[in-house]
Amino acid sequence: NAGVMQNPRHLVRRRGQEARLRCSPMKGHSHVYWYRQLPEEGLKFMVYLQKENIIDESGMPKERFSAEFPKEGPSILRIQQVVRGDSAAYFCASSPPLQGTNTEAFFGQGTRLTVV
Amino acid sequence: GIQVEQSPPDLILQEGANSTLRCNFSDSVNNLQWFHQNPWGQLINLFYIPSGTKQNGRLSATTVATERYSLLYISSSQTTDSGVYFCAVEREGSGGYGQNFVFGPGTRLSVLP
Numbered sequence: 001n002a003g004v005m006q007n008p009r010h011l012v013r014r015r016g017q018e019a020r021l022r023c024s025p026m027k028g029h030s031h032v033y034w035y036r037q038l039p040e041e042g043l044k045f046m047v048y049l050q051k052e053n054i055i056d057e058s059g060m061p062k063e064r065f066s067a068e069f070p071k072e073g074p075s076i077l078r079i080q081q082v083v084r085g086d087s088a089a090y091f092c093a094s095s096p097p098l099q100g101t102n103t104e105a106f107f108g109q110g111t112r113l114t115v116v
Numbered sequence: 117g118i119q120v121e122q123s124p125p126d127l128i129l130q131e132g133a134n135s136t137l138r139c140n141f142s143d144s145v146n147n148l149q150w151f152h153q154n155p156w157g158q159l160i161n162l163f164y165i166p167s168g169t170k171q172n173g174r175l176s177a178t179t180v181a182t183e184r185y186s187l188l189y190i191s192s193s194q195t196t197d198s199g200v201y202f203c204a205v206e207r208e209g210s211g212g213y214g215q216n217f218v219f220g221p222g223t224r225l226s227v228l229p
Contacts, residue, residue, distance in 0.1 A: 035217075042202060042219035043159075056216060089157060104149065104164035105217070110157055 004029075004094050004108035005074075012114045013082050021077040021111045025094030032075040033105065034060075034067060037089040049075060082115045089113075118143045118207040120220035128226045129193050137188040137223045139203030147206040148179055149217070150188050154199040162188070162201075193227045200224050 005024040013019050025032050031050055035043040045059040049069040060067065064082075069075040079086055089112050093105040119142040129135055139148075150162040163170050163177040165186065170177055174193075179186040190197055204217040 033216075035219075042221050043204070043217070044219070045216050048216060091159060104161070106161060107151070107159040110159065112157065 004092055004106055006090075006092050006108035006111050008111060009109065010112050010114070012116060014116055015083060016081050019079040019082050019086070019113055019115075021079075021090050021092075021113070022074045023077070023092030023094075023108060024074040025092075026106055029094035029096050029106075031095045031097070032069050033093040033095075034075075034077050035091045035093065035107075037091060037110070039088070043091060046077075079113075082113075084115045087113055087115045118145070118205060118218050120203060120205055120218050122201075122203055122220040122223050124223060125221065126224045126226075128228065131193060131195060131227055131229050133193050133227075134189070134191045135193060135225070137190070137201050137225075139186040139188070139205075139220055141184050141186075141203075141205045143184070144208040145181065145184075145205040146208045147217075148186055149204050150177055150186070151202045151204065152197075152199050153202060153222070159202075190225075193225075195227045195229055198225055198227050 007022050033048050034046040036046055037043045047060045047067045048056040052071050064080045066078045089110045091110045092108045095103050095105045121140045123138045148166050149164050152160045152162055165177045165179045167179050167181045174191045176189045200222040202222045203220040
């Protein structure tokens, strides 16, 4: 059973370009979460999605950032018109359907975005 | 929102030494996990431990939910244990629908040969 797969591992974009980060959850997992880690900081929650639904996007910047988890295919985190401050590691996590209380989340290896 | 503190912020050990890392949180939690971020940036699950004690090889963890803290024990440390250790919690009553984790600032561990 493959773990959470993120690609690309490293992404370099010039200011003003678009960045697309992909996340394939673990098999059987229907919940996906995106987190951002700025240099020398801990991870900060961005958005929680289930298939075709955004459940909680309270941690996502209001402008330029969007996320989706379509019925088929990976979850996509999209950053439009990137700026240098978007340079960070972006981690995706997934978990199975909840049963009563929360269950363990598993993280991918992250995508390191560098804006030049 | 819930506050998560970790101590110590930095720790340097000689190979073979033991250590205890602490995580304090300010509110009741549904979920608590410990992670190791290795020097290559990979985030590795160590324990899912909202309460009780678990052991996995040289590592063990204890969470005392009523007193709002968790401890991670590393015994006979090895150089491969180096990296940052994060505690992450999800506040009780936060909707119960997912892992809206709040991460602590981490403990940076360096194990010297």
